[in-house]
Amino acid sequence: MNAKLLYKQILFYVGIIAVWQVIFLTHVVPSQALPSPLQVGQLLLKEAADGSLPYAIGVSMWRLVVGLIIAIVGGLTLGILMAKIETANQTIGSLILGLQSIPSVAWVPLALLWFGPTDAGTIFVVVAGALFAISINTHSGIKNIPPTYIAAGKNMGASGLQLITNVMIPAALPYLITGFKQGWAYAWRGVIAAEIIFSIAGLGFLLNLGKHNNDISQVTGILIIIMIIGILVDGFVFKKLEAKILARWGLLK
């Protein structure tokens, strides 16, 4: 990121906080509906100091990561199966297309009935949200591998599982990363939704607690934290990974 862009963005966010402070001071909006930036900042600092915020972030991220790992392993398996066996694509593939259209939050009632208000329930929502997008992208990634990569791999003695792990998965990586990115986005929405509805820990739970206690600072603060985590994961983890892969695969102009 160049310095000019950084300054522009910093200025923009400082501006937003300033406008927010002005609105608060002029009482245009009642203070039960809008806290001041300072109140939100103080609350977040307090929660950071007493450990409740880091704990909530840790719980949410743990659920997300476990769910994503399951979804990646499952999605790769399903996607490769669909790419290799046409019947699997025509049957399972069509079902996955349908399941993928279900918003992640819609899995919450089912998770609650199957697993109760447990970690497993939240992880289920994460998996259900991410699995299908990852499967679909894996399928198209494998389908789009240049045939000479496969021929070269076979020619040098790779076969079966060796060919899948050493040639097909790395060759499909530019597509796979798109799948992981989509999967993460759905999973992140899913984990927060599930926590709001039935969990007793995590960022979604803190959000719900804020609502219960009529604590507008808490609600606003947690929303900001959720946004920041989204920006960090998207902008740093995925964008960097994607740029590196595209450059190395010679796909970047």
Added chain:
Amino acid sequence: MTKLQAKNIVKHFDHNGNSVVALDGITLNVEEGDFVCIVGPSGCGKSTFLNIIAGLEQPDSGEILLNGKPISETGPDRTMVFQEGALFPWLKVIDNVEFGLKMAGIPKDERREISRRYLDMMQLTKFADSYTYQLSTGMKQRVAIARALAMDPEILLMDEPFAALDSQTRDLLLVELQLIWERTKKTIIFVTHNISESVILGNKVEIFKNRPSKIKKEIIIDYRRPRLTEDANLQKYYHEILQELKSEVMARSKDDLK
């Protein structure tokens, strides 16, 4: 000693629902240490023939014998240098070169030693830790040759490996490939549509007839090496092959006009 025998190889293709004969009984004997060039008009099935030798495609009938034993699948005893190199962009140059050795389960130290040797032979030592996107097309083909040689194959198969190179790079690699051939004593089958390439490289040039393709003629070129592109003494071979191919191309366009 006969290294490879192709016996009456027949291959059909499905073209808009019609079965087209691509290879109509190709029979070829390759002796140990031969440098065989297969030259023919584009679309004559010469690459298909090479793929069948590599085991990447199956013939409809006929068989390939390597050291007297029939082969049907791909194997590291017949490594291929592809037209576009087909290097793996996710691996460093050195890891590309030792890919096949890794698949064969050879321990890391031994792999490194072998790959270093071939990188050195192809003058790539400096680029061992580069990724393929950082290399020129000519460099990539050097890596592809090093990768194929590292497997120490019985036969090296080359499918128009220099087709995408600029002429200076190509001339350089034509000389280098002859030196490597003399040094390693490998048996090489090299497919090209470029007549002068076939004359410079081959001690035998097989001229492929148009579809349905057969071997029209074999020309033996017994001439000192390394041969250079500009060598006037090679002209007579060039013209002999050109005459054979011209009639093929004419016959083809007559067919197309019908």
